[in-house]
Amino acid sequence: MLTRLYLDNFRCFEKFEYRPARRELILGRNGSGKTSLFAALLLLRQFVVKGDVLEDHFILGQRTRWMEKRQITAELEAELEGGQYLYRSIVEPWGIEPFCHGRTGGRGESLPNVDLSNFAAWYRHLLQADQKQNAVLLNSLRESFDGFSYLQLEPAGENVRLLVAEFATPGAKTAKFYFNELSDGQRCIIPCTPSFTLFSRKWHCPI
Numbered sequence: 001m002l003t004r005l006y007l008d009n010f011r012c013f014e015k016f017e018y019r020p021a022r023r024e025l026i027l028g029r030n031g032s033g034k035t036s037l038f039a040a041l042l043l044l045r046q047f048v049v050k051g052d053v054l055e056d057h058f059i060l061g062q063r064t065r066w067m068e069k070r071q072i073t074a075e076l077e078a079e080l081e082g083g084q085y086l087y088r089s090i091v092e093p094w095g096i097e098p099f100c101h102g103r104t105g106g107r108g109e110s111l112p113n114v115d116l117s118n119f120a121a122w123y124r125h126l127l128q129a130d131q132k133q134n135a136v137l138l139n140s141l142r143e144s145f146d147g148f149s150y151l152q153l154e155p156a157g158e159n160v161r162l163l164v165a166e167f168a169t170p171g172a173k174t175a176k177f178y179f180n181e182l183s184d185g186q187r188c189i190i191p192c193t194p195s196f197t198l199f200s201r202k203w204h205c206p207i
Contacts, residue, residue, distance in 0.1 A: 002041075006075035009064045011036040011181075030185030031145065044076050048087055059091055065175030116191040120163040120179065124153050140193050145186070149174060165190065 002020055007013040012033045028034050043059065046052040063072055076087040109121040110129075116122075126134055142148050147168040153161035163179040165186075179187065 001079045002076070003079055004075070004077035005037075005041065006073070007040055008071075008073040009067055009069045010040055010072050010074065011062050011064065013037075013040070014064055014067060030189060031183050033183075035183045035185070040074065044074060044087065044089070047089065048076070062181070065177065066169035066171065066173045112191070119191040120153065120161070123151065123163065124161055127153065137193065141190060144189060144193050151190070 001022070005018040005020075007016045007018075012031075013036065018037070026034055026037070059072060063069070070092050072089075072091040074089045074091075078085050109118050110125050112118060112122040126137075138150055141151070145167070149166040149168060152164050152166070154164050156162045164176050165179065165182060166174050166176050169175045179190075182190070
């Protein structure tokens with residue numbers, strides 16, 4: 001049985017300690033760390049049980065953005081067959097750090113797909129075609145997410161842009177996250193919010 005998890009400098013976790021009960025229901029707002037908690041447990045399982053190597057998981061790209069620490073620390077304690085076990089891992093960069101990819105926008109697309117799978121490309125078109133509508137959707141996202149600042153597409157090669165979201169963090173700092181680094185809930189809500197906002201304005205429908 002898992003008895004303790006400690007994380008520092010991993011995603012949203014800073015000196016975080018978790019002691020689970022035998023039965024628990026984990027609840028929280030979007031972006032509060034639910035997905036990141038299970039992602040940490042899955043990563044530790046891959047290292048401890050399967051013997052995966054760190055390079056396969058781009059773990060250094062998941063450091064806490066508002067901290068200046070280089071190391072990621074993880075500790076796992078468990079009771080197994082009457083014995084107490086402790087696993088401790090400290091990961092730090094050396095040489096060239098892995099590049100963390102995000103959702104890409106190519107040349108831009110004028111309409112979103114039904115499943116919003118081309119959201120980044122559609123957003124690139126929106127930035128180029130209608131700055132007023134972009135301002136509308138950014139305001140909607142600021143109302144939906146605490147600390148949200150803006151979306152932008154950063155250059156990542158010829159005709160390729162990576163979608164980045166910026167959030168305010170503790171201590172009046174800001175942190176940028178590639179789209180694929182956001183929580184599952186945020187990755188669902190961010191494309192849906194502007195879609196509903198812009199189409200409701202176009203057809204004069206209440207949201």
